[in-house]
Amino acid sequence: MNTDGDLKKEKLLGKSFIFDALDDQARQELANFSYVKRYAAGDKIFTMGEPGQSMMAIAEGTVRVTMFTPSDREVTLNDLQAGDVFGEIAMLDGQERSANVKALTNCTLVVLERRALLDVLQRNPILSVRLIELLCQRVRRSDERMIEIAFLDLPARLAKLLLRLTVAPPASEEKPLAKLSQSQSELASMIGNTRENVNRCLRKWQKAELINLQDGWLIIRDRDRLEALAHGE
Amino acid sequence: MNTDGDLKKEKLLGKSFIFDALDDQARQELANFSYVKRYAAGDKIFTMGEPGQSMMAIAEGTVRVTMFTPSDREVTLNDLQAGDVFGEIAMLDGQERSANVKALTNCTLVVLERRALLDVLQRNPILSVRLIELLCQRVRRSDERMIEIAFLDLPARLAKLLLRLTVAPPASEEKPLAKLSQSQSELASMIGNTRENVNRCLRKWQKAELINLQDGWLIIRDRDRLEALAHGE
């Protein structure tokens, strides 16, 4: 509401690579047009099919992007962290939201309305370039994921998932994590498969000493062989 | 090379909805920077992994976009017609081409280099908006396709494909086509499945009087029931 709040929003927006190329004035403009919204863990942020007129940048917390399959199973498409943005597509083309997003932890989001962004867009060609880059990235990721889902078997997809979940976020230090705490059901929902099959696969890998399963943790022991599995044997 | 050639390119570029919002001057600029290239049926236009520095708009002909799966099977992602553009992604972000494209018929393409477009982009904010729209569309289509592949069974995907192949192109009249001539192997490669299974499925549909198979043609008899199948029973 005041200068202090705006400063904070500017900083939060700066965390997203989309906006870090803007000059101070443009960032200030964006901050003026945007607002901060908080969600508690478990809250729905938006739902598939709703008209979407805004995008969100995550300042704090984690959100989960999901969809329901035709057979009504919920699958997790992605978990997003601070610095990530979501809802861009619906905002940019003014169409329906194409997924569900809910807060996994308490979250602080910076919300940007369609009208506001279009406005700033007009005066800042650099911002369009950033958006175009973002979208290209999205297209590439989607296409890749599509091929994976269509043509890799469960072990390969699961291996890919484990690797993806354990790369260090760009912000932090370099070394990949070795432990994860996701439940097997969660893993299953992320690769569009069942808990049972994920379990059987993980067991096999434990026997083969690729991973360790200990009191709820999954520990990666042989990253290289997982990489090999991820590329179809 | 001369005014005549440029006029032609302008017209060809105008066929793509991306460029039809430009004013004459901008279109003229683009025409100056672009060039026409012809390919014979069967020619490779570009290959996955190559560095990509240009995009193409189809003026005449049909091209096929394919990929190789990890297990080395070639799948058809899409067939594109006059007015469609391809190669945008690699051009826009300067990364590798993410698919193979080959000419299905003799083709006339208008090629636009990355540098040229970036140049025009700077002076024509409207063009960025168009590109952003195009990319949004791409993202939505990819995501949709991903879900389809992951969670619909063969009959549903095949039904979807048949419906997609028989909607009239936006340019032509309204009524959906009823006949197609794609071979069953082609259909299989478009839905990431085998010819044998496509065949079995089509046979069943013929018995159920959903379609007719006659001397190489596939004739749709009951579009409504196909629509039903396409949405998971």
Add this chain to the structure above:
DNA sequence: CAACGCTAGTGACAACAATCACACGTTCTG
């Protein structure tokens, strides 16, 4: 016309995954 290539049709079998069913432990909670 014989040989070849391409498309279509179909049966047999194996591999994989979905589903159901159940047992076991932990942790949370009334």
Add this chain to the structure above:
DNA sequence: CAGAACGTGTGATTGTTGTCACTAGCGTTG
């Protein structure tokens, strides 16, 4: 502390799909 809720480990069954094998028709071409 009892019981619910959840995560985990596994077996049995069933259905779908991929692979292989073989047959057959049709058109091109040498």
